[in-house]
Amino acid sequence: MEQYVLRLACADGKAAKIFFRWLEQHFGPNCYPDTLTNLGTDGVLAFGDLEVKARMRDRAQQLIFGHEITNVFVEGHGDCLGNQVESDTHRQHVLQACNVVEGWKLKTKAGRPVNVIGVYVSKRREAVEVLCGHLASAATAAD
Numbered sequence: 065m066e067q068y069v070l071r072l073a074c075a076d077g078k079a080a081k082i083f084f085r086w087l088e089q090h091f092g093p094n095c096y097p098d099t100l101t102n103l104g105t106d107g108v109l110a111f112g113d114l115e116v117k118a119r120m121r122d123r124a125q126q127l128i129f130g131h132e133i134t135n136v137f138v139e140g141h142g143d144c145l146g147n148q149v150e151s152d153t154h155r156q157h158v159l160q161a162c163n164v165v166e167g168w169k170l171k172t173k174a175g176r177p178v179n180v181i182g183v184y185v186s187k188r189r190e191a192v193e194v195l196c197g198h199l200a201s202a203a204t205a206a207d
């Protein structure tokens with residue numbers, strides 16, 4: 065079964081490969097990640113300008129409807145060009161960013177709230193840490 069998820073991620077590609085690998089382990093080979101980016105998206109969502117955030121929200125909702133998305137990932141990573149802070153601060157920014165995205169009240173095509181999942185990839189790119197939210201299984205995600 066084909067499935068899409070949405071990543072609100074950094075334009076910096078450092079974390080992408082490990083995240084894609086992790087995604088495949090959890091959602092299988094037929095999971096396609098749509099991606100909206102900024103430089104340092106966790107920081108932009110946590111503190112950025114309202115217009116930029118509103119544009120992201122609108123594009124997110126469009127992708128969620130269009131691809132019947134249930135899972136929305138907010139991704140932060142270490143050694144980030146766009147948000148140059150220490151790891152623990154990054155983790156805080158991811159959590160704050162998730163609160164902002166929760167506040168958008170994004171809805172699945174079936175009218176349910178989306179799952180917002182905060183993830184962090186450390187500087188050494190060894191693992192994907194889930195900071196908040198829960199993964200809906202592929203079956204649940206089908207809505």
Ligand SMILES: [Zn+2]
Nearest residue numbers: 074076144145
């Ligand atoms: Zn980055």
